[in-house]
Amino acid sequence: MSQLSGNTKWSVAKLKERSPVRWHERIGETSIFIISLASILLIMLMAIFILKEGLMVFINPSIRAEVNFRELFLKTVWQPISEVPKYSLLPLIAGTLKTSFVALLIALPLGMLAALFISECAPKWLSEFVKPTIELLAAIPSVVIGFFCLMKVASWLAHAYEIKWLHDALTPHRLNTLVGGIGISIAVVPITFTLCEEAFHGVPESYRAASIALGATKWQTALGVVIPTAMPGVIAAILLSFGRAWGETMIALMATGNAPLLDLNILHSVRTLAATVGAEMPEVVVGSSHYHVLFLIGTILLSISFTVNGLSQLAISSLRKKLTGG
Amino acid sequence: MNANRRRFRLPKGSEASGLALTLLSAIATLIVLSMLAIILVDLGSGGYRKLSWEFLTKPPEQGMTGGGIFPAIFGTMFLVIIMTLMVMPVGVLTAIYLNEYAPKHALITRLIRTSISNLAGVPSIVYGMFGLSFFILFLGRRIDSLIGAELLFGQPCLLWAAATLSILTLPVAVTATEEALAAIPEELRLASYALGATKWQTIWRVVFPKAMGGILTGAILTVSRGAAEVAPLLFTGVAYYLPQLPLSPTSQFMHLGYHIYVMATQSPDVEATMPLQYATALVLLALTFLLNLIAILIRVRLRIIAGEV
Numbered sequence: 195m196s197q198l199s200g201n202t203k204w205s206v207a208k209l210k211e212r213s214p215v216r217w218h219e220r221i222g223e224t225s226i227f228i229i230s231l232a233s234i235l236l237i238m239l240m241a242i243f244i245l246k247e248g249l250m251v252f253i254n255p256s257i258r259a260e261v262n263f264r265e266l267f268l269k270t271v272w273q274p275i276s277e278v279p280k281y282s283l284l285p286l287i288a289g290t291l292k293t294s295f296v297a298l299l300i301a302l303p304l305g306m307l308a309a310l311f312i313s314e315c316a317p318k319w320l321s322e323f324v325k326p327t328i329e330l331l332a333a334i335p336s337v338v339i340g341f342f343c344l345m346k347v348a349s350w351l352a353h354a355y356e357i358k359w360l361h362d363a364l365t366p367h368r369l370n371t372l373v374g375g376i377g378i379s380i381a382v383v384p385i386t387f388t389l390c391e392e393a394f395h396g397v398p399e400s401y402r403a404a405s406i407a408l409g410a411t412k413w414q415t416a417l418g419v420v421i422p423t424a425m426p427g428v429i430a431a432i433l434l435s436f437g438r439a440w441g442e443t444m445i446a447l448m449a450t451g452n453a454p455l456l457d458l459n460i461l462h463s464v465r466t467l468a469a470t471v472g473a474e475m476p477e478v479v480v481g482s483s484h485y486h487v488l489f490l491i492g493t494i495l496l497s498i499s500f501t502v503n504g505l506s507q508l509a510i511s512s513l514r515k516k517l518t519g520g
Numbered sequence: 521m522n523a524n525r526r527r528f529r530l531p532k533g534s535e536a537s538g539l540a541l542t543l544l545s546a547i548a549t550l551i552v553l554s555m556l557a558i559i560l561v562d563l564g565s566g567g568y569r570k571l572s573w574e575f576l577t578k579p580p581e582q583g584m585t586g587g588g589i590f591p592a593i594f595g596t597m598f599l600v601i602i603m604t605l606m607v608m609p610v611g612v613l614t615a616i617y618l619n620e621y622a623p624k625h626a627l628i629t630r631l632i633r634t635s636i637s638n639l640a641g642v643p644s645i646v647y648g649m650f651g652l653s654f655f656i657l658f659l660g661r662r663i664d665s666l667i668g669a670e671l672l673f674g675q676p677c678l679l680w681a682a683a684t685l686s687i688l689t690l691p692v693a694v695t696a697t698e699e700a701l702a703a704i705p706e707e708l709r710l711a712s713y714a715l716g717a718t719k720w721q722t723i724w725r726v727v728f729p730k731a732m733g734g735i736l737t738g739a740i741l742t743v744s745r746g747a748a749e750v751a752p753l754l755f756t757g758v759a760y761y762l763p764q765l766p767l768s769p770t771s772q773f774m775h776l777g778y779h780i781y782v783m784a785t786q787s788p789d790v791e792a793t794m795p796l797q798y799a800t801a802l803v804l805l806a807l808t809f810l811l812n813l814i815a816i817l818i819r820v821r822l823r824i825i826a827g828e829v
Contacts, residue, residue, distance in 0.1 A: 219720035223621065230617035231628075232610050233635040233694070236687055240639075243654045244646065307548035315542055316549075324549060326816050331556040333812045334805065335748035337777040341784050341801050342559050345566075345794075380555050387552065413538040434641065441643020443751035444777075448785055468645045468751075475649070476755045480657065492649040496642060503641040507634070 241496065248493035250486045260483045266490075272454040272465070274474065274484045281487045283494075285454040289371075289464030293450060294439040296375025296460060297382055301435060304379075305386025306428070312387075313394035314416045325391075332384035340448030343377035344369070348449065355461075366461035367451050374450030374464070378442045386435045393427025394420055396517060426513035430506035437502035441495055443468040467491050560805075567802030570795045576803070580761065585792050589800055594765055595678075595758075595773035596747055596807075602682035602769065603689065603746045608739055610686075611693025618694070619701040620723055640691035648752040651684030652676075656756065672770050679769035681757035685746045693742045700734020701727060703826075733822045737815045744811035747804075750777035776804040 251257055251266075261281045269282040308328075312321045348368050355366045397420050405415040421428070451463025452473060471488050478485045574588055581587030614632070622629040660673035660680060673679070704727050712722040750758075759772040760782045766773040783797045784790070 216718060216720070219718060222720060226613050226617050227621065229610055230614040230622075230632055233614060233639060233690060234631055236690070237635040237638050239654060240642070240646070240650045240687075243650055243658070247649075247653050304548045304552055307545040308552050311542075311545035311549045315545065324553065327553055327556060329816070330809060330812055331552070333744055333748065333808050334556070334559060335750070335777055335808055337748075337750045337780050338563070338801050338805050339559070341780050341797065342562060344784055345797075346562055380559075383552055383555070411535070411538050413541045416541075437641050437643075441645065443643065443645040444781065448781065468643055471645050471649065472751055472754050475652070489649060489653070492646050495646050499641045499643060499646070500638060503638050507637065 244489060244492045244496050247486055247489035249490070251483075251490045254486070257483045257486055261487060266487075270456050272470070274487070279484065281483070283467075283487075283491065285456040286465055286467045286470055286491070287494075288456055289450070289454065290440060290466040290468070292371050292458070292460065292464055293374045293378060293446060293466055294436060296371055297378035297439040297442075298432075298435060300376065300379035301382040301386050301439070302432060305383045305431075305435070306390050308383075309387050309390035309394055310416060310421075313391055314412060314420065328384050328387050331380070332388075334380070336381055336442065336444040337448070339377050339380050340445040343373050343445065343449035347376055348373045364459055364461045367453075367463045369449055369451035370462055371450060371460040371464050374446050374466075375460070377445040377449045378439050381442055381445060382435045382439050385438055386431050389431035389434060390424075390428055393424040393431065393513065396427065396513070397423045398517065423516070424513070426509040426516065430509040430513070433502045433506040433509070437499050437506075440498055440502075441468050442466075443472045447472045467495060471495075563798060563802045563805055566795075566798035567800075570799035571802065575799060585789070585796070589776065589779060589796075589803065591762060591765055592774040592776045592779045592800070593803070596776045596804075598766060599678060599682050599685070599753075599773060599775065600743055600746050602678065603685045604739065604743055606683060607686035607689050607693050607742060607746075611690055611738075611742070612697050612735060614690075614694050615697035615701060616723060616728075619698050620719070620727070636691050636694055639687065640695075644688060644749050644751040645754075647684050647688045648754055648756055650687070651680055651752060651756040655680040655683050676755060676757040676772060677770045678757055678766055678773045681753050681773070682769075684752045684756050685749060688749060688752055689742045689746045692745050693738055696738025696741055697731075697735050700731040700738060703734060704730050733818060737818045737822075740811050740815040740818070744808045744815070747811070748777070748808050750775070750781060753778060776800060776807070780804065 251261055252263075260279065265281055266283050268284070269280065270284055271280040271282050272285050273280040308324075312324055316324070351366075351373060352368055355361050360366070401419050401423060402415050405419045406412070410418065446466040446469040450466060450469065452465045452469060453463035454465040454470075455462050471491055474484070475488055478488060576588060576593065577590050578588035579591050580589065614636075618629065618632065622632070656674060656676060660675065663669075663673040664671065708726055708730065709722055712726045713719075717725070753775055757772050758775045758778045760774070760778070762772060762774055780797060780800050783793050783800070787793050
């Protein structure tokens with residue numbers, strides 16, 4: 195044994211001697227490594243350049259004279275372009291939550307049930323058809339979904355507003371939270387579906403076989419074995435769906451009506467954080483208070499997306515551990 | 521004994537409730553699919569009448585109420601081409617590093633992967649803000665003062681819009697390429713090593729050519745993602761109307777998605793431009809669908825070649 199390993203060592207040494215260092219390969223490999231660091235650099239640059247402009251709101255004295263913490267988070271009016279500009283983020287945050295809530299209320303049940311159907315019930319040919327089709331749904335540009343909601347969904351819902359008691363009770367606006375929420379749910383549903391389907395698909399077949407061998411039906415297995423096992427993956431799917439809904443811009447910009455109202459009526463217009471940036475950034479004066487407040491909104495959007503992403507990564511890695519028995 | 525049997529007995533009515541759940545989940549699937557169908561039918565029926573060769577090849581006329589959308593198509597294509605040239609090399613090389621070189625549990629590998637998954641989750645509007653504050657105001661202004669130009673790079677333009685989009689699509693490019701590389705069987709690499717090839721030779725002469733189809737699919741999906749985004753362009757270079765085509769990377773440009781947005785929300789006479797809006801939306805939708813269908817077909821073909829189907 196020792197002689198064998200001695201032999202191997204000798205031959206490796208000889209090989210190394212015969213093949214000289216290939217400098218162009220060494221240089222090539224080093225450049226690949228350096229280029230692959232670009233993503234780290236970019237995410238850091240992004241955090242720096244959004245935060246640096248956003249946190250200026252709390253640092254720069256001339257901006258602090260106009261905007262302060264109380265104004266931002268305790269007052270209720272967003273009116274950046276007026277004699278005395280008012281920069282309360284409260285109606286925008288509430289509007290974003292309201293819209294995301296409606297969107298997720300539609301997208302999560304639909305996406306999860308569809309994923310369950312495809313992974314547990316559907317024959318193979320059907321899932322081979324449904325999965326690429328949902329991929330196509332995900333490929334619809336959000337501006338097209340926004341356009342569709344603005345033109346069609348809003349008009350369809352408007353028929354319902356003609357009912358007198360509904361009209362009197364809720365005083366609906368044509369473009370409102372519900373229209374925006376429906377639009378965003380169309381953008382979110384493929385994400386919920388794909389991630390949930392992946393999570394269910396990852397549950398080993400032996401789990402299902404064991405459950406069915408014990409006499410459980412297909413649905414008892416699905417609800418009692420598959421879903422609990424895939425739970426971390428489902429949680430990750432919910433988190434990432436929320437992240438997408440929270441930051442969606444074009445659909446919110448086109449279909450929610452964009453009025454920064456602070457109420458709970460889902461038939462009233464709202465203005466979301468992302469839509470505010472999209473609508474106001476093109477006209478803002480660089481360096482003004484308004485500009486920095488918009489970047490503060492960017493800071494909020496960025497931190498939420500990092501948080502959501504971090505939590506979902508944790509959930510996914512716990513799922514992986516669970517399934518590999520680590 | 522009796523207790524045991526009871527524990528495993530199925531709850532009553534389980535068959536009916538199982539059927540109900542099957543039905544419910546099938547209906548949910550149907551609703552999701554019908555979302556796609558309804559949008560397709562609505563845009564198709566609303567837009568096809570206006571579609572013509574003139575519409576695709578002429579500039580807008582009569583204050584946007586007539587003519588075509590050629591400048592918007594041209595701007596979108598030019599933008600996406602520059603974006604692809606920027607993102608694909610970085611994306612492919614990053615994927616090669618991650619799949620071929622990276623030590624699996626090393627800190628640096630985890631950092632790269634975390635960065636990419638974080639980039640994928642950042643809302644697209646935040647990319648636009650980054651483009652404005654980093655590319656235009658920081659980089660662009662510095663380049664301008666360096667070359668002594670009045671205002672060339674320090675303003676919204678095609679180059680910076682493409683750069684912004686290329687960061688947005690980087691995760692798509694990396695993930696798709698890595699998938700393609702991971703699908704190449706390990707035996708091929710081992711065979712190449714056994715013949716005396718170095719790692720570098722193996723990657724570029726064996727793995728890379730073999731993964732080309734998958735990488736192409738990834739590139740197509742990247743292009744489709746880039747063509748679909750509007751939010752990051754809103755303040756990095758897009759324009760509503762330009763009399764001439766953007767022939768230099770430092771000019772502003774028209775864009776299909778932005779064209780739809782502005783016509784639908786800000787035109788003074790929405791009714792008059794409605795058919796044009798529908799037709800424009802149909803063109804953008806057709807463009808992204810075509811790209812995705814090609815990608816799906818290539819993938820199916822690759823799977824047939826690999827003998828999976």
